[in-house]
Amino acid sequence: MTRRTARAVVMKLLYSLSLGCEDMTATMDMLFEEENPPKDIMKYITKTLDGVREHIIEIDDVIDRLAQGWAVERLPKVDLAILRMGVYELIHTTISDKVTINECVELAKTYASPASKGFVNGVLASCKRELDSKTPDGIAAASPDEAENTGLPQPTQTETLPDKPE
16 A cells, blocks of 8 residues: 555545544544554554544634635535645644645545645645745744734845946
């Protein structure tokens, strides 16, 4: 089983969860028994599924904010499962952002509607941009106007040179 296949498994389990499946442990045990994946793949599936479940409120808030014009409750369940996994990986793992976004777009191409790949790409790319705009300590970088109101020392303006005579 490859990591791509493992992501498809996670997406399917998250899809089941969004439909109200309560017993993920039994579903995972059955899947692991049938597929017999390597231990590192089992660990990835378990860690990702548990991580999404643990951070579901945060993840759904991010999706709700970035999926312009769509409330989480109204998203197609396959799209939602893919986005939940993608946002979790972007925020809470060290997996390459490019890999995460690409793999989620590939899942959307395979399992969702034709328009979903662009939607998934847009939401995850927005999430990545938002994360990139934060400082290493997780605080959003302030715009110059916002920085003035923080009480922090402001960078000094450089002297402007006079225009060259013509």
